[in-house]
Amino acid sequence: MAKKSRAASFVAWLPQAALLGLARALPVRPRLALASWLTRTVVTAVPSLRARVEGNLRLIFPDMDAAERRRVRDGMADSFGRTMIEVMTRRDFQRRHxxxxxxxxxxxxxxxxxxxxxxxxxxxxxxxxxxxxxxxxxxxxxxxxxxxxxxxxxxxxxxxxxxxxxxxxxxxxxxxxxxxxxxxxxxxxxxxxxxxxxxxxxxxxxxxxxxxxxxxxxxxxxxxxxxxxxxxxxxxxxxxxxxxxxxxxxxxxxxxxxxxxxxxxxxxxxxxxxxxxxxxxxxxxxxxxx
Incomplete structure (x- = not known):
């Protein structure tokens, strides 16, 4: 990887590392709540992500109404956010059983x-x-x-x-x-x-x-x-x-x-x-x- 590309990757990683550091410092329930909130916020706020979820749901469930699509989207973001922070705090997850x-x-x-x-x-x-x-x-x-x-x-x-x-x-x-x-x-x-x-x-x-x-x-x-x-x-x-x-x-x-x-x-x-x-x-x- 070129030096400039690695530098850009490092800069992009810094806020991610800070968020991970914060999440890892929190007790488990606040950690999961933070991950859930953050993922739901990003999926809702970023038009391309929201459109991708909407497109997939319309494709598979053409009769699903807008309120139900929002419920599924929010539930997906909640589950995915929790899963990923559990992956990134794997040793703690393993201990909690x-x-x-x-x-x-x-x-x-x-x-x-x-x-x-x-x-x-x-x-x-x-x-x-x-x-x-x-x-x-x-x-x-x-x-x-x-x-x-x-x-x-x-x-x-x-x-x-x-x-x-x-x-x-x-x-x-x-x-x-x-x-x-x-x-x-x-x-x-x-x-x-x-x-x-x-x-x-x-x-x-x-x-x-x-x-x-x-x-x-x-x-x-x-x-x-x-x-x-x-x-x-x-x-x-x-x-x-x-x-x-x-x-x-x-x-x-x-x-x-x-x-x-x-x-x-x-x-x-x-x-x-x-x-x-x-x-x-x-x-x-x-x-x-x-």
Missing amino acids: DWTSPTGPGWEALRAARAAGKGAFLVSGHFGQWEAVRAALMAEGIEAGAMIRPVKNPYLDRDYLACVEAGGKPVVGRDGGGLRELIRHVRDGGVMAVLLDQYTKRGVEIDFLGQPAPSGTMIADLARKYDLPMIPVYGTRAPDGLRVIVEFEAAIPPGTAEEMTQAAANSLATRVRATPEQYFWLHRRWVKTF
Whole structure:
């Protein structure tokens, strides 16, 4: 990165670092309230962000009225703000244990795979408190790695990576090197958590919430190739905004990679329809126009 670009990144990072420092100094409830307020304020005040949420909601829920869209937008901002500050204060989040013990048929499938010395893929989306899943697993003595996309600002990215790694390793990127490390990890019996609800330019078009969504099938391909379970799992934030309910759904039945990816999308879509305010509607998930 050019010197000028790094300088600009550093200047942009300073107010972010100050806000993080303030949040980290606060007790947990004021910290979460600050993160919620700040995210709701930004999403409401920035026209491009507000338009993106509106565009996605109109696309998926064309009959939703304006008042309900505002409610969903505010709920999404609240949930996302809380989630991100919990990620950026990971060690404190881990100590608080603000989640339920894992339940559901997929939890038994994961334990069975580990007992057999096999790895597993945990698949989810940007819904609720997705990082609570790895926190709950760590509390059970299971370390799960994660696949992430880096933050554009290198100074913030360094902090973010350290916080994600505190929840379990390896943390890999979506490039070739990250893919090779992921494969080594699951082949050696490791667990990897992957969020599948991201726009993939050269992906296969699957249906997500009634609209075509270009999606990668790499995780399903690897699950098939190495005979590993692919288990949908979610951390749904409770109404108090603090506790998280961790639920493992049944492992996705074997099929083609496209069929398995579609099944994962269907699982997530059911969760989103039930509590749309917990989904990250700022994603350009379907089209790149909003």
